[in-house]
Amino acid sequence: MSDDKQLDEIASLNTLDQLRKAIDQVDGKIHNLLNYRARLAERVAEVKLAELKAETGEADLSKVMFYRPEREAQVLQKVIDRNTGPLPDKTVAHLFREIMSACLALEKPMEVAYLGPEGTFTQAAAMKHFGHGVIAMPQPEIANVFAQVESGQCNYGVVPVENSTEGMVNHTLDNFIDSPLKICGEVALRIELHLLVCEGASAQTVKTICAHRQALAQCRQWLDNNWPGVERLAVSSNAEAARMAKDDPTIAAVAGDIAAEKYGLMKLASSIEDLANNTTRFLIIGREDVPAGGNDKTSLIISAHNKPGALLHLLTPFEQAGISLTRIDTRPSRTQNWAYLFFVEFEGHQQEPRVKAVLDNLIEQSVMLKVLGSYPAAVL
Structure with missing residues (x-):
C-alpha cells in the first residue's frame, strides 16, 4: 500500500x-x-x-x-x-x-567476545552491532578477546580502537601487529558518562571516584569543577568501578547506563562527559576476509624506511589514486629504536583495482605492510 x-x-x-x-x-x-x-x-x-x-x-x-x-x-x-x-x-x-x-x-547462535566485565561500553557496542541474538562472552583484557577469536572459541570479537576525546586505544593497535585476525566491521557508540553510587550513598559519603583512566580523562574538567580534591582511582574498566560502588557508599563510579542497570546504581549526576559529542569507535574482529559490499573501509599497518620524507612517500600514492584517508596514527616499533609503525585507514576495499595498485606501490616502498582488513563502513 x-x-x-x-x-x-x-x-x-x-x-x-x-x-x-x-x-x-x-x-x-x-x-x-x-x-x-x-x-x-x-x-x-x-x-x-x-x-x-x-x-x-x-x-x-x-x-x-x-x-x-x-x-x-x-x-x-x-x-x-x-x-x-x-x-x-x-x-x-x-x-x-x-x-x-x-x-x-x-541458523547458528554466534559467540562474541568483548572487553568485559558485563556493563562495559564494549558490551553495548557488541549489542548495537550484532543485536541481542548473540552469546556475549566478557573477557578481562583486549588480548583475551583476540585470543578467544584466534582459537575459535568465539566467532567474533569487539574491541575499542579510538575515542573522539582521548584518541587511539594503543593496546588494540599493538595486538593487531602479531595477530592473524581480520577487521570485519566497525561500530561507533555515543558515550554518556554518569556519576553512580549505591542506594543510601550521597555526595557526603563519597571519598573516591573510580573509573577506567579514559573515562576519568573524558570528564576531567567536570570533575575538577564539581568534585575538586576528591581522590580519583583508575581501575580496569568502568564496569569494574560500578561493581566496586555497588556495596560501598564511599565509592562513586563513572560509568554508563548499562553499568548502572547491571549493578543497581543511582545517578548522582548525569552526562558528565566534557564534550557533548563524546564517541568511541569499536572494531569487529574475525578470522575471515570480508568481500566488498559497496561502502567499505580498509585498515593497514605499515612501517616506513627511516629516512627524511618517508611518510610523505607512503601517503602520496593515496592522493594520486584519489583515495580518501580517514585515519593515520603512529606507534613506536617494538623491534627498532626510533622507528615507527603507521596505522592507516582509508575509504575503499582491497579488492578494488585502484586500491590494489596503491597497496602494490606501498609494498615496494615500505619495510613492512600488513592489511588488517577491508570491511563495511558503520551503518548504525
Missing part, C-alpha cells in the same frame, strides 16, 4: 476503537511476516549445509559461514534508504538489526 493510501485509510478511522482494531490487525500481519522471515532463515541454514556437504562430503555446521558482514550492512542501508517515516531512520534500522540477529541465531 502506498503512503498516500495509508494516510487516507488512517484518516477514515475516527474512533479509538477503530484505531485499536487497525493496530491489532497490523500487529498480526507483522507477526506472521516475522515468522515467515525466520523460516526463510532456517531454510538458508539448510541450503548452506547441503552445499557444504556437496562440496566437501561433510555436514559440519561449524564450517558454514552464516554471518556475512557486507550483506548485513547492505540490508541495513536499504532499510534506511527506503524509510519514509514517521519513525526515524536509525530507529527503524535498530528494529531490523534485532530481527536479523534473532533470525541469524536460528
Whole structure:
C-alpha cells in the first residue's frame, strides 16, 4: 500500500476503537511476516549445509559461514534508504538489526567476545552491532578477546580502537601487529558518562571516584569543577568501578547506563562527559576476509624506511589514486629504536583495482605492510 493510501485509510478511522482494531490487525500481519522471515532463515541454514556437504562430503555446521558482514550492512542501508517515516531512520534500522540477529541465531547462535566485565561500553557496542541474538562472552583484557577469536572459541570479537576525546586505544593497535585476525566491521557508540553510587550513598559519603583512566580523562574538567580534591582511582574498566560502588557508599563510579542497570546504581549526576559529542569507535574482529559490499573501509599497518620524507612517500600514492584517508596514527616499533609503525585507514576495499595498485606501490616502498582488513563502513 502506498503512503498516500495509508494516510487516507488512517484518516477514515475516527474512533479509538477503530484505531485499536487497525493496530491489532497490523500487529498480526507483522507477526506472521516475522515468522515467515525466520523460516526463510532456517531454510538458508539448510541450503548452506547441503552445499557444504556437496562440496566437501561433510555436514559440519561449524564450517558454514552464516554471518556475512557486507550483506548485513547492505540490508541495513536499504532499510534506511527506503524509510519514509514517521519513525526515524536509525530507529527503524535498530528494529531490523534485532530481527536479523534473532533470525541469524536460528541458523547458528554466534559467540562474541568483548572487553568485559558485563556493563562495559564494549558490551553495548557488541549489542548495537550484532543485536541481542548473540552469546556475549566478557573477557578481562583486549588480548583475551583476540585470543578467544584466534582459537575459535568465539566467532567474533569487539574491541575499542579510538575515542573522539582521548584518541587511539594503543593496546588494540599493538595486538593487531602479531595477530592473524581480520577487521570485519566497525561500530561507533555515543558515550554518556554518569556519576553512580549505591542506594543510601550521597555526595557526603563519597571519598573516591573510580573509573577506567579514559573515562576519568573524558570528564576531567567536570570533575575538577564539581568534585575538586576528591581522590580519583583508575581501575580496569568502568564496569569494574560500578561493581566496586555497588556495596560501598564511599565509592562513586563513572560509568554508563548499562553499568548502572547491571549493578543497581543511582545517578548522582548525569552526562558528565566534557564534550557533548563524546564517541568511541569499536572494531569487529574475525578470522575471515570480508568481500566488498559497496561502502567499505580498509585498515593497514605499515612501517616506513627511516629516512627524511618517508611518510610523505607512503601517503602520496593515496592522493594520486584519489583515495580518501580517514585515519593515520603512529606507534613506536617494538623491534627498532626510533622507528615507527603507521596505522592507516582509508575509504575503499582491497579488492578494488585502484586500491590494489596503491597497496602494490606501498609494498615496494615500505619495510613492512600488513592489511588488517577491508570491511563495511558503520551503518548504525
